Amino acid sequence: MARGTEVAKDRVEALTDGIFAIAMTLLVLSIGVPSVPAELSPDVVLPGLVLGLWPQILACAIAFLVLMSFWLGHEQLFGLVARLDRPFVNLNLITLLGIVFVPFSSALTSDYGSARIAIWVFAANLAAIGLLYGAQRYYLVRHPNLLHAPITPAEARLGYARSLCSPAAALLAVLLSFPAPDLSSFSYLLIPVFLAAIDHMWSR
Amino acid sequence: MARGTEVAKDRVEALTDGIFAIAMTLLVLSIGVPSVPAELSPDVVLPGLVLGLWPQILACAIAFLVLMSFWLGHEQLFGLVARLDRPFVNLNLITLLGIVFVPFSSALTSDYGSARIAIWVFAANLAAIGLLYGAQRYYLVRHPNLLHAPITPAEARLGYARSLCSPAAALLAVLLSFPAPDLSSFSYLLIPVFLAAIDHMWSR
Amino acid sequence: MARGTEVAKDRVEALTDGIFAIAMTLLVLSIGVPSVPAELSPDVVLPGLVLGLWPQILACAIAFLVLMSFWLGHEQLFGLVARLDRPFVNLNLITLLGIVFVPFSSALTSDYGSARIAIWVFAANLAAIGLLYGAQRYYLVRHPNLLHAPITPAEARLGYARSLCSPAAALLAVLLSFPAPDLSSFSYLLIPVFLAAIDHMWSR
Amino acid sequence: MARGTEVAKDRVEALTDGIFAIAMTLLVLSIGVPSVPAELSPDVVLPGLVLGLWPQILACAIAFLVLMSFWLGHEQLFGLVARLDRPFVNLNLITLLGIVFVPFSSALTSDYGSARIAIWVFAANLAAIGLLYGAQRYYLVRHPNLLHAPITPAEARLGYARSLCSPAAALLAVLLSFPAPDLSSFSYLLIPVFLAAIDHMWSR
Numbered sequence: 164m165a166r167g168t169e170v171a172k173d174r175v176e177a178l179t180d181g182i183f184a185i186a187m188t189l190l191v192l193s194i195g196v197p198s199v200p201a202e203l204s205p206d207v208v209l210p211g212l213v214l215g216l217w218p219q220i221l222a223c224a225i226a227f228l229v230l231m232s233f234w235l236g237h238e239q240l241f242g243l244v245a246r247l248d249r250p251f252v253n254l255n256l257i258t259l260l261g262i263v264f265v266p267f268s269s270a271l272t273s274d275y276g277s278a279r280i281a282i283w284v285f286a287a288n289l290a291a292i293g294l295l296y297g298a299q300r301y302y303l304v305r306h307p308n309l310l311h312a313p314i315t316p317a318e319a320r321l322g323y324a325r326s327l328c329s330p331a332a333a334l335l336a337v338l339l340s341f342p343a344p345d346l347s348s349f350s351y352l353l354i355p356v357f358l359a360a361i362d363h364m365w366s367r
Numbered sequence: 368m369a370r371g372t373e374v375a376k377d378r379v380e381a382l383t384d385g386i387f388a389i390a391m392t393l394l395v396l397s398i399g400v401p402s403v404p405a406e407l408s409p410d411v412v413l414p415g416l417v418l419g420l421w422p423q424i425l426a427c428a429i430a431f432l433v434l435m436s437f438w439l440g441h442e443q444l445f446g447l448v449a450r451l452d453r454p455f456v457n458l459n460l461i462t463l464l465g466i467v468f469v470p471f472s473s474a475l476t477s478d479y480g481s482a483r484i485a486i487w488v489f490a491a492n493l494a495a496i497g498l499l500y501g502a503q504r505y506y507l508v509r510h511p512n513l514l515h516a517p518i519t520p521a522e523a524r525l526g527y528a529r530s531l532c533s534p535a536a537a538l539l540a541v542l543l544s545f546p547a548p549d550l551s552s553f554s555y556l557l558i559p560v561f562l563a564a565i566d567h568m569w570s571r
Numbered sequence: 572m573a574r575g576t577e578v579a580k581d582r583v584e585a586l587t588d589g590i591f592a593i594a595m596t597l598l599v600l601s602i603g604v605p606s607v608p609a610e611l612s613p614d615v616v617l618p619g620l621v622l623g624l625w626p627q628i629l630a631c632a633i634a635f636l637v638l639m640s641f642w643l644g645h646e647q648l649f650g651l652v653a654r655l656d657r658p659f660v661n662l663n664l665i666t667l668l669g670i671v672f673v674p675f676s677s678a679l680t681s682d683y684g685s686a687r688i689a690i691w692v693f694a695a696n697l698a699a700i701g702l703l704y705g706a707q708r709y710y711l712v713r714h715p716n717l718l719h720a721p722i723t724p725a726e727a728r729l730g731y732a733r734s735l736c737s738p739a740a741a742l743l744a745v746l747l748s749f750p751a752p753d754l755s756s757f758s759y760l761l762i763p764v765f766l767a768a769i770d771h772m773w774s775r
Numbered sequence: 776m777a778r779g780t781e782v783a784k785d786r787v788e789a790l791t792d793g794i795f796a797i798a799m800t801l802l803v804l805s806i807g808v809p810s811v812p813a814e815l816s817p818d819v820v821l822p823g824l825v826l827g828l829w830p831q832i833l834a835c836a837i838a839f840l841v842l843m844s845f846w847l848g849h850e851q852l853f854g855l856v857a858r859l860d861r862p863f864v865n866l867n868l869i870t871l872l873g874i875v876f877v878p879f880s881s882a883l884t885s886d887y888g889s890a891r892i893a894i895w896v897f898a899a900n901l902a903a904i905g906l907l908y909g910a911q912r913y914y915l916v917r918h919p920n921l922l923h924a925p926i927t928p929a930e931a932r933l934g935y936a937r938s939l940c941s942p943a944a945a946l947l948a949v950l951l952s953f954p955a956p957d958l959s960s961f962s963y964l965l966i967p968v969f970l971a972a973i974d975h976m977w978s979r
Contacts, residue, residue: 168774178588178591180378181591181592186465205484209484260636271621296626380789396878398879410891578847586792590799668839675808
């Protein structure tokens with residue numbers, strides 16, 4: 164590799180782990196502490212207000228699980244990689260741009276969970292991240308010199324299938340947003356199920 | 368271990384340390400700078416307003432000490448571990464979901480420290496984290512292949528006792544919330560005392 | 572090097588990666604979730620409000636790309652460095668002061684993209700960071716004992732050219748702010764183009 | 776050292792670097808983007824509002840420089856340490872509790888820079904951190920088994936002098952708060968001067 168074009172893998176991992184850690188922790192900032200009007204007793208009013216946060220807490224937990232899946236995908240992908248070149252790092256950083264938008268699009272669904280535009284923005288965000296992961300995998304398949312060991316065609320197919328889990332769940336969420344917007348965010352709970360099924364096929 | 372199922376320990380540690388660092392630092396965001404009405408002099412009004420922040424500063428310090436105990440527990444647990452498999456990492460990441468909720472539940476007790484629902488939400492959060500630590504320990508006891516050295520039954524008992532410190536303190540906080548809600552948060556100060564007692568028994 | 576004057580390189584990198592990760596993630600906090608008046612239906616009003624966030628999302632994405640370029644520049648610079656002395660670390664930390672201001676100056680352009688003062692503050696921030704990178708390079712050229720291998724005059728010239736990319740783009744943004752303030756932020760998209768051109772010259 | 780009482784140094788460093796990175800970046804969140812009333816033109820009003828942020832930007836820069844000094848002090852201290860025991864880690868984590876309060880106490884001086892209570896809270900925070908650093912040094916002097924090499928009495932004296940720089944600057948700020956509150960925050964700019972003088976004495 165030409166001098167000056169290789170990028171230190173441990174620093175890309177440190178930046179990535181930092182951005183994931185912050186995005187995962189910021190999710191919870193969208194759950195505001197409810198404010199009790201001064202003339203009312205917190206002991207009377209607060210239980211109802213806290214229970215009313217349930218949709219926001221659920222949206223936050225789902226977004227956390229999705230980010231957790233993406234982080235595991237990044238760890239799995241970088242486990243294959245021995246060295247990084249500039250185009251691959253650029254792809255990786257653009258993917259992180261998708262990750263930093265998750266606290267925003269999650270807050271949108273958290274506040275307006277039954278509004279279709281909120282569902283679509285969250286779905287578009289997650290689908291874009293999944294497709295960028297797919298692009299990273301495609302780049303690695305085409306540049307085996309970056310890898311510890313070449314990716315076999317069977318491994319490549321399983322890898323692309325992993326990258327399509329979140330776009331597939333996002334598509335399902337968009338389809339569900341027409342008949343049942345309140346249920347659409349549950350489609351993201353299928354991502355770990357999809358991934359576990361693919362891992363099961365992989366290990367056979 | 369089957370290929371593709373091991374997860375890099377240093378990256379899980381980096382994500383964990385990042386999430387703890389952010390959660391610990393976000394605690395202080397719940398202490399808002401008091402606003403002095405424009406027609407009043409800050410030198411006259413501000414001292415009282417700053418002293419009035421005392422309960423919030425105390426809630427923040429207690430939550431910091433609790434997170435500090437959990438972080439030390441994670442460091443102690445990962446010191447035993449030689450390699451990580453997927454189910455253990457999933458357990459670990461779910462525990463982090465509990466950690467990211469601490470700034471929210473701490474802000475709730477910070478704003479409404481004497482409201483029972485706030486005390487209960489904070490207690491439930493900390494008890495859940497402690498139980499998830501216990502589940503991690505149980506998984507390690509059952510999977511000695513992940514460890515540097517097998518855990519003896521005596522070590523396992525002490526480990527479970529460590530994991531039960533925060534649920535025990537949370538239970539005490541809930542019980543105290545009936546007669547003396549203002550005192551209940553002090554029960555968490557027992558966590559380091561409990562842990563030191565267990566460490567003392569361990570080192571004998 | 573005298574005892575006590577060397578600074579651990581891995582810790583400066585960890586602090587730097589942490590600050591970049593947080594600054595990149597905080598950018599998105601300036602995009603607030605729009606609030607729908609209670610008497611209106613989110614499904615009717617929200618699509619327009621979300622589309623109205625377009626300039627803020629664009630400002631956030633541009634600031635992310637600029638921070639990404641600076642992070643890559645830091646990684647490239649530290650790839651040359653074998654050890655750090657105090658003055659170089661001080662220069663590096665002052666540069667980080669410039670980085671932590673980016674979420675603020677980016678939020679200013681995000682909210683008031685066509686106001687000249689906002690364009691100028693953002694431009695001054697990015698130009699200052701670029702000039703501080705140039706100062707770091709100058710210090711390294713003068714202190715080859717810190718480097719893995721001495722920097723040749725040709726490499727030094729290319730390095731200074733890299734450091735001048737963001738001041739040049741900032742100058743262009745300021746000039747564009749008079750005839751066409753709405754277009755000026757696009758000048759920052761030239762930074763990766765400039766850098767790629769320099770890298771192309773380097774690799775020849 | 777007894778089994779289970781040693782704490783991994785790299786993880787304490789990672790947590791510390793993370794907390795410093797976040798605290799340094801959060802400082803800038805206290806500089807809010809000024810809001811221009813809807814009926815006024817941003818091009819007319821915003822320049823004055825941005826110039827009016829000058830005291831807040833200065834407070835943020837001073838707090839950044841102070842945190843930078845503390846971070847360098849931590850790096851210098853941990854450079855001496857070969858292994859960590861529980862009491863030292865507990866001291867270290869309590870010091871981090873002081874660090875996470877800096878964004879709050881800095882925001883207080885940023886908003887009410889001429890109010891004595893704000894000056895005193897900031898001074899108390901920084902003095903407490905400095906004294907906790909001194910306590911860490913004292914612990915290390917008494918536990919040479921934790922060190923790469925024993926600390927000589929002359930080195931110990933210089934180390935204590937370093938730890939007293941921020942309490943000394945804080946005391947000066949408190950004294951200045953009576954005749955000239957607006958100038959008192961500049962006393963913190965003496966911390967790097969004090970430290971450089973001590974380093975100069977050290978290297979002789």
